[in-house]
Amino acid sequence: MAGGGGGGAPAAIAGAGGQPADASATSKDGLRAGWRERYSRQIRFAPIGEAGQLRLREASVLIAGCGALGASLAQHMARAGVGRLVIVDRDYVEPSNLHRQSLFDEEDARKVLPKAKAAETKLRRINGETIIEAHVADMGYHNVGIFAADADLILDGTDNAATRLLLCDEAFRLGIPFIYGGATASQGMSAMLVPGRTACLSCLIGEEDGAEEGDSCDTRGVLSATVEFVAALQTAEAVKWLTGNKESVRGTWLNADVWNFAVQEYKLPSGVASCGKCGCQARSNSAELHSVEIGLRQPLQDSDDVNFPDNRDRESRLHGRRSTALCGRDTVQVTMGFALELEREIKYLERLGCGVTINPYLVKAELPSPCTEKLVLFPDGRVLVQGTSDMAEAERICDEYLSRHNRRVEGTAG
Ligand SMILES: [Zn+2]
The missing domain is CATH 3.30.310.10 (TATA-Binding Protein)
Structure with missing residues (x-):
């Protein structure tokens, strides 16, 4: 075994019969032994192939919120072979989460573990090769740029409109997709919003923080089936995008009811010219603006010592x-x-x-x-x-x- 440590080989590199493979063994092309076999059923899916699988290995995804949707999304991304996952959640595991939050168990609730940390432990067991960066933090103006830095897309696992609007704005600023998802009672909805292709979330649902509020899982309940349905929709779009199948993304806002089964789809409008977020791609100098802003970003660091580059947050701290x-x-x-x-x-x-x-x-x-x-x-x-x-x-x-x-x-x- 390379690197010492007593934990044994992660599942990713365990050989047939449960015996750990040599963790340091790599084939001539630099891939770990067993990599092709591990992902063989995904590689055989023609639109992905080995080229798509290699793209997943290089991909980085921000999962914002690690409740029901976020935990399911994180699991799907780790299993799919995404190279790096950044997970941010402010909450901890409670018994009332367990009927729908697939990564957590009774021991996590007993120990009052933060969802991000409980998820990190499970995800490392699921895929030892995925880099997991788990942050116990409240996503806000002061840190969204730090968490989103280097992400190829943002997956929405949040539970409120204000954070979704913040995340979508950041995604459009960075020029990366935001994959919206929501689940309440038996109803779910999802849309992949792509800079340069579709309108942004604030153009679709309005700017008010209260847009969607009142319809929460805590007031109307939620079915695990709704959660998994929406997570599956988000996962499919994410995998298409990350494997280079960008023309295959659905391009619709989808509403579904898994109880009184019905699905409605609406074609997503393109960016609104008057919007400073989704309309800005039309501006001739947008590429230059983006490169300047990205150049100013902070490197990712632990939430314990994030600094506060945003004026709004400095003001509130004061x-x-x-x-x-x-x-x-x-x-x-x-x-x-x-x-x-x-x-x-x-x-x-x-x-x-x-x-x-x-x-x-x-x-x-x-x-x-x-x-x-x-x-x-x-x-x-x-x-x-x-x-x-x-x-x-x-x-x-x-x-x-x-x-x-x-x-x-x-x-x-x-
Ligand atoms: Zn817009």
Whole structure:
């Protein structure tokens, strides 16, 4: 075995009969032993072939959100042989996720693992050759460019319109496709939006953050069949694009109901001339603008130490914390505006009588009776307050249950 380590060979390089193959063995063309066999059924599919499979190996995909859709998409991308996956999710695994979020299990929920990290562990077992970069973070203006850098396309696994609009804008700025997907109850929808070919998401659904909200899985429920149907649509378009079958993409907005079975398709309009995002390809100097902007991007780094290149975020940091009610979830996300020292917070929460669950990525605290709220603290300074939709109440709870140290830091920061 090359490289030492005691974990044994990943499945990707295990030989027939379950015996690990020599991890360092490569054929004359530089491919690992067993690579062709592993992907043989995909390679035999004529539109992909070995050339397409090699393209997948070189491809990089950003999966935004790793809930039901994102977990399924991540699994499909890893199994298909995509070379690099960047996964970003702000949430953790709960028992109510397990009926539809295919990468997670009861142990993940018991350990309160962040979805990005639980997914990373499973994906490494599925394909040891895929580079997995998992980030426990809230996607926003300040970091979308960092996560999307070097991506060949963006897969939508998010659950809200505001983040989708942000992602699609970034995709169009970079000149890469955004593959939209949504699943609620028995209804799913998907569309692949391509710069230079189709309109952008804001031209299709409007600019308001609230466009689609109210129709969440938490208010109307969702079937695993809906999720997998939509993930399959997104996966098919992604694989077409990444294997060079760019003329085969569907080019439609598809709505489906998997219960009262019906499918509707609408041809996607081309870019809107007056739109600064999808219409900008028509401008003669667009290529130059793109190259300048891409040249300014930051290299990908851990979410722990991302810097904040965007004015909008600097402004909000200056003014301290931000709160967002998560639609339909009876949860408020409070972004404190500074990193949390979890060791200190654990001691403080325990002193106040909270039941505390700890893992390397977050701290979950059940407030002492008669309170019923729960707090989930992330080191990046986010706190999920579960059991209320009232932002003022959530902030009051943070004031009461976060240590004085943090309150002092906040005071000096503002
Ligand atoms: Zn547009």
